[in-house]
Amino acid sequence: MTIFQFPKDFMWGTATAAYQIEGAYQEGGRGLSIWDTFAHTPGKVFDGHNGNIACDSYHRYEEDILLMKELGIQTYRFSVAWSRIIPDGDGEVNQEGIDFYHRLVDCLLDAGIVPFCTLYHWDLPQTLQDDGGWENRRTIDAFVKYAEVMFREFSGKIKFWLTFNEPWCIAFLSNLEGKHAPGNQDLQIALNVGHHLLVAHGHSVKLFRDMQLEGQIGIAPNVAWAVPYSKSPEDRAACDRNIEVYADWFLDPIYKCSYPDSLYEWFLQAGAQPPVQDGDMEIIAQPIDLLGINYYHPSVNRYHPEAGYLQSEEVDMGLFKTDIGWPIDATGLYDVLHYLQKYGNVDIYITENGACVNDGPVDGMVNDTLRTQYLQQHIAQVHRAINDGIQLKGYMAWSLMDNFEWAEGYKMRFGLIHVDFRTLERTPKESYYWYQNVVRNNWMETR
């Protein structure tokens, strides 16, 4: 048996996002977001699922926080629905929305749980999208205004802030691959969106500093780890493009004040480039305090001329997969954490890591053994990376509970807690109790 002891100040947590759990989509003064529009559009989401009710956490957050308290976690990563705070995106502030998040944060603090707040987790106010959304630089100013409202209201209570969740999903998955809201399929639009969200990130970080707020601020990219199918230079280059589009495309501007040359040239060949204006790169490169890293699975890639915008084809190597079809190989997390050291030995929180395992309750129990095994393997790699001196400060399991998994709807379940979406009953799974043990002990044992 091996014992993995974690640093005494290591923060264990779970993560969720507003549109995926809150519901109450027309309550409390909330305005519509692009995900309401997208999910209400036939054919966009599995079986017509939407976030109208979701886990109803808008009303049930106290029950959820009690489950978190029993889990023993030190921190809870949640996101704020921009359209609850400013329903039309950049107009009047909605006090009911502010009050809801005060209730949520106060309940967390009363439970001894540190709030870890994501300002933008994909749910852009629809009125801003009607005016071009992230393609329009006006949205940058609207986001900074929203961030200022949040900083002013919550600075004493929230000390950990993330500006954007998974910029690759916001830019490329949502505006080139068209799989997420708003569903564009154009490379130039994707580069416009990616650049403008980075500028908005930079202005928000500068505002956070100028307001001399207590706490830390960063961003949470999802990162890919790809290994080449063969030793050919073409396959190596195809892997590099796949890794860089998730991490370097967003982290080079932040840490190096410039886009990565190789991918910049690749997009230029395709007739597209980020719409950089004077001063943009300098504002993007505001120093940040922490990196949130979301990791799920690695891939084996090879060059293929018809394999999408990167000409990088994922090869199925027959690894065991989770129920969403993602291969399981925890060493990818270790490898990508070392890859990220090129940005310096920065403070990193694993802000998302988890497995899609769709098992439901049998006699009141959910034996999601595969999720427990997945978590154990990945937490072991976190420990291995810490032993190498990588500044890993925390780990948040995705997700606290089953929720609206975007285009997959409620079909794909990532929760430590099972949700019956007919009754909204919560049932802790086997993995919840396993994770509870790790959190309480601050160590993990493996046989």
Ligand SMILES: N=NNCCOCCOc1ccc(-c2cn(C[C@@H]3NC[C@@H](O)[C@H]3O)nn2)cc1
């Ligand atoms: N790369 N693929 N291109 C090929 C075409 O794939 C089409 C689909 O692609 C993807 C890629 C990635 C994801 C994804 C989902 N989560 C989980 C969420 N993270 C934030 C939180 O809200 C969780 O719900 N992380 N990543 C989904 C779909």
